[in-house]
Amino acid sequence: MHEYEAEESSEKSIRNIQITPTARRPRFDEGTPTRSAPLPSQSPKKRSRAFLWIALIAAIIVVGTLAIVALRPTTVTVVPRSHTILFDETARFTAYPSDSAATGTLAFTLQTTALEDSQVVPAQGTERVQDRAQGTVTVYNDHSAEPLRLVKTTRFRSPAGLIFRAPEEFIIPGKRGTTPGQLTITVVADKPGEEYNIGPVERFTLPGLQGSPEYSKVYASSNAPMTGGFVGDRPAASESAVQAARAEIRGRLQEQARAYVEELASDTEFAFFDLSRITYESLPSTPEGTSDLRIKERAKVEIPVFPADDFAYIVGQSVSADAANGDMMLIPGEGFGAQRAGTSTSSPTSLPFTLRGGAQLVWKINADALTEALAGREESAFQAIVSSFPGIEEARARIEPFWQKSFPGDPSKIKVKIEEPAIKP
Numbered sequence: 249m250h251e252y253e254a255e256e257s258s259e260k261s262i263r264n265i266q267i268t269p270t271a272r273r274p275r276f277d278e279g280t281p282t283r284s285a286p287l288p289s290q291s292p293k294k295r296s297r298a299f300l301w302i303a304l305i306a307a308i309i310v311v312g313t314l315a316i317v318a319l320r321p322t323t324v325t326v327v328p329r330s331h332t333i334l335f336d337e338t339a340r341f342t343a344y345p346s347d348s349a350a351t352g353t354l355a356f357t358l359q360t361t362a363l364e365d366s367q368v369v370p371a372q373g374t375e376r377v378q379d380r381a382q383g384t385v386t387v388y389n390d391h392s393a394e395p396l397r398l399v400k401t402t403r404f405r406s407p408a409g410l411i412f413r414a415p416e417e418f419i420i421p422g423k424r425g426t427t428p429g430q431l432t433i434t435v436v437a438d439k440p441g442e443e444y445n446i447g448p449v450e451r452f453t454l455p456g457l458q459g460s461p462e463y464s465k466v467y468a469s470s471n472a473p474m475t476g477g478f479v480g481d482r483p484a485a486s487e488s489a490v491q492a493a494r495a496e497i498r499g500r501l502q503e504q505a506r507a508y509v510e511e512l513a514s515d516t517e518f519a520f521f522d523l524s525r526i527t528y529e530s531l532p533s534t535p536e537g538t539s540d541l542r543i544k545e546r547a548k549v550e551i552p553v554f555p556a557d558d559f560a561y562i563v564g565q566s567v568s569a570d571a572a573n574g575d576m577m578l579i580p581g582e583g584f585g586a587q588r589a590g591t592s593t594s595s596p597t598s599l600p601f602t603l604r605g606g607a608q609l610v611w612k613i614n615a616d617a618l619t620e621a622l623a624g625r626e627e628s629a630f631q632a633i634v635s636s637f638p639g640i641e642e643a644r645a646r647i648e649p650f651w652q653k654s655f656p657g658d659p660s661k662i663k664v665k666i667e668e669p670a671i672k673p
Contacts, residue, residue, distance in 0.1 A: 321663045322656055324622065326634075326643040329611040330669035332581075333567055335603040340589055341562060343552065343599040347395050347421055354562045356552040356599065359512060359519075360432060363504050366544040367493045368536050371483035379532035380437040381444035381477030383470060385412070385452060389420040390428035391465035396420045404435055404452040404468050411438035412452070412474070420466070434529065434548065437477055444477040476532035485541045490533075493543040498528050501547040509551050518559045518578075520586035523601055524551040552599055564609055571609075575639060581606035611639030613666055619659035626654045641669065 341354060349355035362384055385404060389396045402414040412435035421429030437444035452468040505526055512519040531544035560578040564571030583605030614637070621633050627647055634643045647655060656662060 320648040321661055322645070322647045323663045323665060324618065324643060324645045325665045325667060326613055326618070327641045327667050327669055328613050328639050329641045331564075331567055331609040333563070333607050333609060335584075335605060335607070337602050337604075339566060340600065340602050341566075343554065343601070345597070348597065354554065354558055356554050359551045359553050361505075361508055361549050361551075362432070362434070363501050363508070363547045363549065364531070364544065365497045365500050365504070366542050367497050368540045368542050369485045369489045369493050371485050371535070371539055371541045373484050374481045375484035376481055377478060377532070378440040379476050379478045380440045381412075381442075381446075381474040382434060382436050382529075382531065383412075383472060383474035384432055385435050385449075385468040385470045386430055386432045387418070387420050387466070387468045388428040388430050389466055390423055391462045393422040393424070395422050395429070396462065396466060398454075398456075403438075403455050405455050406446060406449050406452060408446070410444055410446065411455075412436060412444075413438055434546070435474075437474065440477060441479050442477045445473065445475055447473045476534075478532065482533075483535050483539070483541050485533075485543075490543055494530060494545055497543065497545040498547070501528070501545060502526065505547060505549045508549065512551060512553060514556075516556050518554040518556055519551050520601075521551075522585060522587050523599070524549055526550075560609065563603070563607075567609065570638065576609055576611045579608045579610055581608060608669075610669060613637070613639050613664070615664040615666070616659070618664055619662040622655045622662055623659040624655060624657040630655075 343354040343356045344350070346355040346357045387398075397419045398414065398417065400414065400417045402418075404412045404414070406412070414433055415436055418431060418433050420431045423429050449470045452470070454463070454466055454468070457463040457466055505524065506521045509519050509521040509524055527548040527550075529546045529548065531546055533544060534542050536542040556577065560576050561571060563578055564576050584607050585604050586601050587604060589600040589602050618634075618637060621636070622630070622645075625633060627645070630643075630645050634640055645655075647653070
């Protein structure tokens with residue numbers, strides 16, 4: 249073997265081969281979390297800007313709160329004087345019609361309404377009847393301011409010459425300024441028969457006044473037809489059935505009248521059902537189908553109505569010497585009502601009555617006068633000013649804003665709150 253061959257073979261042996269390592273990619277386990285790079289810290293400039301916003305919001309809240317306090321109105325809370333009354337039959341009062349009541353007395357106006365109801369009963373045979381038509385008219389007094397009294401059977405003549413009569417005496421109130429006095433009444437045809445079943449009439453004349461100054465100024469009109477006129481045979485019912493039906497109808501009419509009186513009562517007016525006067529009238533019956541009869545009834549209701557201030561004044565005088573008209577109100581309590589104390593007439597010149605049950609007399613507070621008196625005054629003068637108002641039982645004030653020591657100079661910026669007085673035993 250040649251020397252150079254042995255040398256080459258020696259260099260190529262496995263022991264003499266140099267292995268160059270290759271670059272290895274790092275391995276990551278799927279379950280090993282990676283760590284992100286840290287966030288840069290907030291700069292001082294940004295921290296300063298956030299502080300300024302917080303300070304601005306806080307300042308707005310403080311200023312808003314002070315503005316609300318400063319703009320809140322000054323409030324005066326008052327409790328009015330009150331007096332609890334328990335009435336018995338010894339407390340007697342007298343009222344007079346408003347057109348004749350003297351100054352300082354209790355006056356009332358007479359409200360009237362007509363209610364109708366009916367009921368069907370079985371018919372038994374027939375009967376011969378002669379019925380007169382009936383209806384209502386409104387009578388006007390455009391002659392004078394004095395009431396005009398007209399007698400029972402006063403005649404009303406239609407343009408066609410048909411005569412209707414008033415079944416009872418009545419009084420038409422006097423005119424007020426240019427407004428005629430008026431009264432609604434029931435009238436009955438002078439004769440039976442269907443010819444008197446006429447429609448509304450624009451103007452009735454009163455023949456009994458002809459030749460007098462009142463003739464052209466006292467008249468009547470109707471806005472509903474006259475009905476019930478009939479001559480002939482019609483279905484009849486047993487007397488007992490008719491009387492029972494009329495009793496039931498009148499019972500319903502009485503409840504309707506009670507509801508009507510309750511509706512009249514308000515904060516400005518007093519009305520009592522037991523002082524009202526109800527006059528019932530049986531209207532002509534009419535056939536109902538082929539075998540029944542309709543029984544009809546009418547109720548005329550007269551209710552005296554009292555102005556609430558005047559009523560409270562008269563009652564107040566009986567329990568308080570310093571009561572003044574318009575300075576108090578009467579609040580009904582449990583069982584409060586009225587009862588006639590004398591014999592009633594169709595057109596009374598006076599109305600004696602008694603009161604029963606409980607009520608509360610409450611003095612009124614003139615809020616405008618109170619704010620005028622307090623405007624611009626020092627807080628220390630509050631009690632002295634309040635004591636000059638006899639209707640105030642107690643009072644307290646809250647002046648706003650709280651650092652002020654006097655009431656606002658503008659009365660409109662003082663709010664008066666009136667509390668209900670407690671019911672005293």
